[in-house]
Amino acid sequence: MTITSLGVGEPHTIVGGILSLIHAGMVPIAMLVLVASILVPLLKLLGISLLLLNVHYRWQGHAKKWTVLYRIIAFVGRWSMLDIFMISILVALVDMGRVAQVIAGPAATAFAAVVVLTMFAAKNFDPRLIWDNQR
Amino acid sequence: MTKINFIACPECDLLLNPARPLLGEKVHCPRCGYLLQRPRKQSIERTFALSIAGFILIFPANLMPLIGIKMLGNSKDGTLWSGVISLFEEHMWGIAILVFLSSILFPLLNIILSLLISTSLFFNKPNRYLANWMRLLQHMDEWAMLEVYMLGMIVACVKLASTSELKFGFGLYAFVALLIITGMLASSLDKVLFWRYINQLKK
């Protein structure tokens, strides 16, 4: 997104937003955004890949732990929407013509697509496959 | 022919004898640990009452201002809808639709479906759509994201607090109340019990 203040615009990225929160001393909030928008999507993709490898190569044992991994992935996905909601609130509130304005950038759409697609991916994974492969 | 009543665990397909747990007990799948049932006190009555309360709250939460800001002499109020509208005006269709679905439409449908289902069960009125409604409700659960929206709102407030003056509108109180009600709704609705009643009503 781009934040314009008094005619001076500067594009903000997710990482930039986190850094500016840290500079402002809002470390807990910065951590929250870091976890929700960067760590969760990354770990989720990694987790889904591991689950698919597990099922594909019929890894034996620890089926219960794999099921727990699946549950965590299915649960945390929605929290990545935090950034999207935050942008929608900022876009609505900070809309004062030339004085200050927030405009959502193309990365917002890409990020939203990641969140939705990984949610569908997690939803379409069938945890029964983990158990079917156990001998 | 004897009829065998087994249920399959939805997460690992293990065949189980259905248990009839008492209040306060939880039934977990012995193999994968999936929470199969957790009976709730007066599940139907509570779901009925909570969905009425939620249905009333959804109007102020949607229509009244949540947060207002004052920045360099300009002030602006934001409702749930204004974010969606601004995104539309900036031609961010995808995000606008996503925000609309997850913060407005799905929470609304969630409450309407709970209201419809619990009304039919509460008054013992069979309805041929009951099973469809219930299935839809279970699928949609995950896509209503009021609590995530709330967190987004907090982060946005923190970002704005340094440059502008914030004020909280009545809509915000309604929104928080709605959030609590939907949370209670989700925990009061005993799916196994509801399905059993839906089946009984069909006969």
Ligand SMILES: [Zn+2]
């Ligand atoms: Zn199971």
